Amino acid sequence: MRILIADDEPLARERLGRLLQEIGPPWRLAAEVADGPAVLRRCAQGDIDLVLLDIRMPGLDGMQVAAQLRQLQPAPVVIFTTAYPERALDAFERQALDYLLKPIRRERLQQALDRAQALSRVQLRSLQQVKDRPTDAICVRLRGELLRIEIDDVYFFRAEDKYVLVRHRDGEALLEDSLKTLEQRFGGRFLRIHRNALVNLSYLIGLKKDPAGYPCAALKGCDACLEISRRLLPQVRDWLRGRGQMTDDK
Structure with a gap:
């Protein structure tokens, strides 16, 4: 499955890329971008299965990007990454599959990717295309x-x-x-x-x-x-x- 890393910090992108390389197939790094508009342009090509999406980015923040990604056909799965635990609730309200707190550990990333792999592609698309609604969960x-x-x-x-x-x-x-x-x-x-x-x-x-x-x-x-x-x-x-x-x- 093809992954896009979206983070405005080069070191954060480098770390995630290294962790993905260690985890290996079926996951493959397809591209890295540093801002919200670049995420949308790259995902519009239709070949990205999953986005590791930082919440705080220039241009458009991760929440705004996630809302627009759900309009794509097919829509990639979103896993948020951030250093701010207070944004967890917002992340789940945006129908993110998971939420990774920086610094991200390999074991935690593996767990999130395993969850994504357990879902069929149809289920993944459905997850991302659910309309905004008040969350029915707490974090x-x-x-x-x-x-x-x-x-x-x-x-x-x-x-x-x-x-x-x-x-x-x-x-x-x-x-x-x-x-x-x-x-x-x-x-x-x-x-x-x-x-x-x-x-x-x-x-x-x-x-x-x-x-x-x-x-x-x-x-x-x-x-x-x-x-x-x-x-x-x-x-x-x-x-x-x-x-x-x-x-x-x-």
């Missing part, structure tokens, strides 16, 4: 890597000190976003049950009491007991009753 850092968590897999968000704990199907993670930001972003899918907690309505099935006798949210598939504040308890009861769910927590 967190875990052991130095970026992890994408689908919102459908999140049980709840709970504020803890300076962070927000995310409890999901595969475990827990920490976010730097505020609960208010998360509530605004995923409004309608999560319900605030306490000043420090939001629960995914898809998992809210009833009420129960904790050992101290305080009302808590019962969540399907999750054994956590999230306290419901007295002020918000009527709202939670009303939501459950409206869906025929059990509300008796006595």
Whole structure:
């Protein structure tokens, strides 16, 4: 598969090219460019399968380039590269297959390329041609890597000190976003049950009491007991009753 490296830093292009050479077939470096317009001109030739695309470039930044690349037939797969982890969310919103944080390690690049190879060419094109839409996932850092968590897999968000704990199907993670930001972003899918907690309505099935006798949210598939504040308890009861769910927590 033919790869285009797009980065305005010569040393970054050189490093990626060297890593691709080490990885070898079926991947082959087709070209290197240093700015956004050059990416579009080269990809318009129709022979590029995958673009390793830096986010910060002159002319057009990587996000703008990715949006235009999706209009090509066929559209190349995009894997973003950047030194700025805060851009991960933007990258996934642009339907990038993956996101590599500089300095890029060979093992991490190999992992991203393996993901691309596992998809058929038709699937790759479809991935890049999806229209812009609000993301249905969050990104967190875990052991130095970026992890994408689908919102459908999140049980709840709970504020803890300076962070927000995310409890999901595969475990827990920490976010730097505020609960208010998360509530605004995923409004309608999560319900605030306490000043420090939001629960995914898809998992809210009833009420129960904790050992101290305080009302808590019962969540399907999750054994956590999230306290419901007295002020918000009527709202939670009303939501459950409206869906025929059990509300008796006595």
